[in-house]
Amino acid sequence: MKISAKRFAAATIVASLALAACGGDDDDEPAADEPAADTPAEEPAEEPPAEEPADDMDEPADDMDEPADDMDEPADDMEEPADDMDEPADDMAAIDWTQASGTLIGAGASSQAAGMQGWQAGFQAGAPNATVEYDPIGSGGGRETFLSGGSDFAGSDAFLKDDEFEMSKDRCAGDQGAINLPHYISPIALPYNLPSIDGSTLRLTPELIAGIFANEITNWNDPAIAEVNPDIEFPDLAINPVHRSDDSGTTENFTDYMAQTAPDIWTYGAIEPWDTDGPGGGEGAPQTSGVVAAVAAGEGSIGYADASQIGDLPAAAVGVAGDFVEFSPEAAGRIVDASERLGGRNEYDFAIEVNRNPDSPDTYPIALVSYHIVCLQYEDQETADLVKAFMTYVSSDEGQAAAGATAGSAPISDEVQAEIAVSIAAITAAG
Amino acid sequence: MTITDAESPSTDLTAQQVSKVGDKVFSGLARGAGILILVTLGAVAIFLLTEAWPTFTNDLSEISGPDTFIGYVGPLVFGTILAATIALVLATPLAVLVALFITHYAPKKLAQTLGYFVDLLAAIPSVVFGIWGSQTLAPVLAESVYPSLEKYLGFIPLFEGPVLNSGRSMLTAGVVLAVMILPIITAISREVFLQTPRLHEEASLALGATKWEMIRQAVIPYGRSGVISGAMLGLGRALGETMAVAIILSGSIDYFWNIIGNENSNTIAANIALSFPESSGLEVNRLIATGLVLFAITFLVNALARRVANAGFSGADG
Secondary structure (H helix, E strand, C coil): CHHHHHHHHHHHHHHHHHHHHHHHHHHHHHHHCCCCCCCCCCCCCCCCCCCCCCHHHHHHHHHHHCCHHHHHHHHHHHHHHHHCCCCCCCCCCCCCHHHCCEEEEEEECHHHHHHHHHHHHHHHHHCCCEEEEEECCCHHHHHHHHHCCCCCEEEECCCCCHHHHHHHHHHCCCCCCEEEEEEEEEEEECEECCHHHCCCCCEECHHHHHHHHCCCCCECCCHHHHHHCCCCCCCCCECEEEEECCCCHHHHHHHHHHHHHCCCCCCCCCCCCHHHHCCCCCEEECHHHHHHHHHHHCCCEEECEEHHHCCCCCECEEEECCEEECCCHHHHHCHHHHCEECCCCCCCCCCEECCCCCCCCCCCCCEEEEEEEEECEECCHHHHHHHHHHHHHHHCHHHHHHHHHHHCCECCCHHHHHHHHHHHHCCEECC | CHHHHHHCCCCCCCHHHHHHHHHHHHHHHHHHHHHHHHHHHHHHHHHHHHHHHHHHHCCHHHCCCCCCHHHHHHHHHHHHHHHHHHHHHHHHHHHHHHHHHHHHHCCHHHHHHHHHHHHHHCCCCHHHHHHHHHHHHHHHHHHHCHHHHHHHHCCCHHHCCCCCCCCCCHHHHHHHHHHHHHHHHHHHHHHHHHCCCHHHHHHHHHCCCCHHHHHHHHHHHHHHHHHHHHHHHHHHHHHHCCHHHHHHCCEECCCCCCCCCCCEECCHHHHHHHHHHHCCCHHHHHHHHHHHHHHHHHHHHHHHHHHHHHHHHHHHHC
16 A cells, blocks of 8 residues: 555656656747748839838938937927827828737747736727737747747847848848837846945945946945945945846846946856856845845845836946936936947848947936847738837837836837837838 | 446346456556556656757857856756755654654544644645745744854854845755655655554553653654655655745855855756746757756655665565
């Protein structure tokens, strides 16, 4: 009797192992999707798109070549149609997304998942005939799925790599490939647990931040910290830097920030897995919630986490351009404005090299910028219209507010919205 | 019999034939179930081997982490065994005491209730144990227990400190694992203690032994092999436990003896859970290869448990 009971228990362990392993196997499957046998369309992409207000199309395209100062004008155009959504749009900038219909498939970054819920709800409420599906399989998987034709757009924390851009020329109609649109900005705050300095805000320069997370500054009473915080009396308490124990885009952006602003101190570059590539030391915690809980539980701790998730914990003000800026959605949203567009692919691409050293202290420099990757030309009109409608909604004030409500993301500025509107308007269907 | 009657409604069949059909069907089902287990086990082993293979044939220095597979999996094996050992050391004595209390000391009603609650402990999802462990238990231990460990036992490398203020260290993970494997060890110990031959117990008492001496002379020697195999099953669970450890442990990939500090060796299962979602290519292969190592360790533990149990029973019977 006893032996059989034991055998049964052993079998249960084996069975659960088997289940876990099979789960892993399933995850791998979708990646093996057959690439859709897309043949590039013969028509040159320069051909005017098959849309009625074709004449108006040329204007914004001309604007593109001019300095970015002129960008304010189309921004004003944008807002008008957004206000009276019911009237048929006769201006190019006015893509009336409420008339969209069909199902749009997207896949990619899990960082966008919460924001996407807000976008899906808002878009489907405004355009009742349209549905958007999003599978948060991760940035790399999202780009892979998009490039193999398995989805209509990808969400990704990184823009298309050069070889991926070349592949996108096959995946998309025409020969212009895909473009990156920076639609989602997730600010990263530095929450800390120092009850004894309650009431005052901790200020940290990039060098101090890098020093703390590289284990070079190990006590809160370090004179270097006191120097930039003359009004605060620091306790003799060990600093416990908390990092993500799982691989995360948050870690990658935060370490990229340190690598760009204090390269002499943070010598590890922009890394995703902290444990294997980082300096060691500190406390590791899984997910954003784990980091926040670890900081809240341990006095003397400081961590980095999605700014909307840090709850009641105070967040450090970060040194920018000789001053200190506290986190706010508006300040974080300006990061895209402060960054330069990477040229060289095509004029509608909006890949940016995130600038962690803004020259004005009204920009909060630690944020994760996540993209939507879409084709500049789609095979069929319906998909092109649907993509345009959804991207128009997402980049609108309304869409940015919806993601802000569900995910705590920072809104992109009006100027960037206007630039993105030009790119979205350039999306066409083949033929 | 009634079941086989229902399955073969034909009235022509004699009773003898019906029972033969029933025998065949049942033995076929039982054999099928047995084969299914073997097939599943084989499928898992093949999956692990094929998916892990690229790890051994490719250059690991191209991906993040240590350049060799041993460098990567070594600390994980160390962490896995350390966590499971702490759990076992804490849980086994406690489980034996609980089992003895239930079988030999508690009034019948209390024994039943207590047994029920211990079994209930096994039904709590591990993710709940993880959240409880990291948010409730860990800070309490860090505040009230670990500082004394560091102060009075700090000369032992295990308690060297400094104490991690949030308490999410290896010892906390071990304590939570101990709570999780307590029900298995208790249940099996209880069953063996109950089966101690009544004559052994009475003989001991007749020789003038007190209750405690009787337990020491008759119950524990008889049940020892059962307790050991129960502990091995608990060890199997502790080795493979994923969610609770992933949530509680502040782990990284290196060797650490200090079990109350901020840096701890991660465990294989927790590392897979934490790293898998964002891994790709060779990184996935490497994670699966660590799973293969865990599979082998669990296999060894179970084989060992079987041997100990079999040897023990024949000895007790003879």
